[in-house]
Amino acid sequence: MKKRMSKVAKKEARVAFAFILLPIIGFCIFTIGAMIFSFKYSFENYNIFTGESKFVGWKNYSDLFKNVLYSASFKNSIKNTVVLLLSIPLSMGMGLLAAVFVKSGKVKGGKFFQVLYYIPVVSSAVAMNIVWRYIFNNEFGIINLLIGEKIAWLSDDTLIKVAIIAKNSLNGIGTAMILYLAAMLNIPKDYYEAAEIDGASKVRQFFKITLPLITPITFYQLITGLIGGFQSYADSQVFGAGVQGAQTIVYFIWQRGINQSRYGLASAASILLALAIMIITMIQFKMSDKWVYEE
Amino acid sequence: MKKQYLNEPSPAKRVWSIVAKVLIYVFLISIALILVFPYVWMLLTSFKDDYEAMSLTLTLFPKKWIFSNYEEIWSIVPFLSGVWNTIKVEVSVIAIGTFVSALAAFAFAKLHLPARNFWLLFLMSGMMVPYAALMMPQYRAFYELKMTDTLLPLILPGLFGxxxxxxxxxxxxKGIPNAIIEAAKIDGAGYMRIFLTIMLPMTKTAIAAQVIFWFTGIWNDYFAPAIYLKDQTKMTLQPMMAFINSNNSGGTNLPLIMAGAVLSSLPMLIIYSTCQKFFVESMAISGVKG
Structure with a gap:
């Protein structure tokens, strides 16, 4: 094969390359090109009034952590983003429970629940956040009316995170359940039959067979959840209406970069975010063959 | 002594099994109710008047059904142009982007492509770059090109697949046999012709599933449209919804906002209820294979 390509093969190679050319061009412009500029901006200071950029070295990066004007809100956005990640294990736990219940064959309508639980995923985040905001409203929200107390869900820095976590963990159940059900279908039936003959209880079977065998999917969800969670924005903007307690990293980048034209500072933050996400993806690559069961 | 069959459960076990069943139903149904509640609440509120929607006594159903919110929403914001703008983005991006993606996939899956794995990894590496890290340069470039407040920043990137x-x-x-393609080649069909007459028809279920997926994604897209579109008449649906909402953060006109939310979610709910098989299956496949 390494020798010389035949005329036909050469022609085919040329055509094949032409066919993949558009995605490659798009990628070079909108991803690589943009990434390079983000990197460049992160070392520059952009003057809003003159429209000029000046090289400032690592200043934007150190400003993020040290400058009194930005460091508090940047650190706050990191903290919020990380705390809000709590909804991931919660939806995974509830989704797993739902999947096990449906799989146990004790209930009818497994398909029905599956379809219903997935609805929030296909719904618009904006519309859903608007409705949830109304449900959690401090004054006339249905939750406060039911409790009979005026709890400041939407304005308190801690409570708004509780509200977002509650909302997101419920909305994530469908995805987790579907993925777990699919993973469980791949477990060979004879494992359970053998365990049954040995007299292992259902609970024991779950911990000794099901749980270890679905670790790849658990891991997959954890990683995709982390990557998605790191990029959360609508929760801050629409549900939180920009209050401090709900500002995420991407909200910080949007606010400084797009809203206030501090491109340098926002780019530095976005480069750090990209790095964090790349590291998580690398960890996924490295770890997936270690603590994850594979055949 | 009565002989007991191996599979016949003891009474205690049977009681336990019934209790377990009840508990499972309670768990599954209560989650279902909680998840459906926002939609019900949104729908019911859209038929209330302002005063009732914000009243401090809880009423589930409107005391008086009001339908005017669904008339007003069209005049208070250019809701119709929001729908129309969204459809413009959907149609141009999906028609061209899907074609480009399928053509490239054909080259990757079926043609002799030197350095195939390199190019594939090259393209896929972009999937781990967060949009937030690309947003500023893209925004500045589109701004310099005077394309903000047009739909082009939302359309152009999608055209490349x-x-x-x-x-x-x-x-x-990959699952389509090579023999079919070889046979077509012998018959003298060109590559584009093979793609159009053989590959596209044979991939139509996959295309349908992915198009529905992408359609939903664009319909619900909020971040990029919110960055580029400030002029109400240029907005797509999601930023328009957010705009109506933030203009009413005090809660006035709440039923009107809910009417907008109902209208903007309705197309997705209809698509989902008719094509839910696609959604659930492609979701499951992506996870299990990924």
């Missing part, structure tokens, strides 16, 4: 869609097509096309 969608990598995750392409990857899905590659997996699917």
């Amino acid at each position: 969608n990598i995750s869609m392409m990857f899905f097509f590659i997996q699917y096309m």
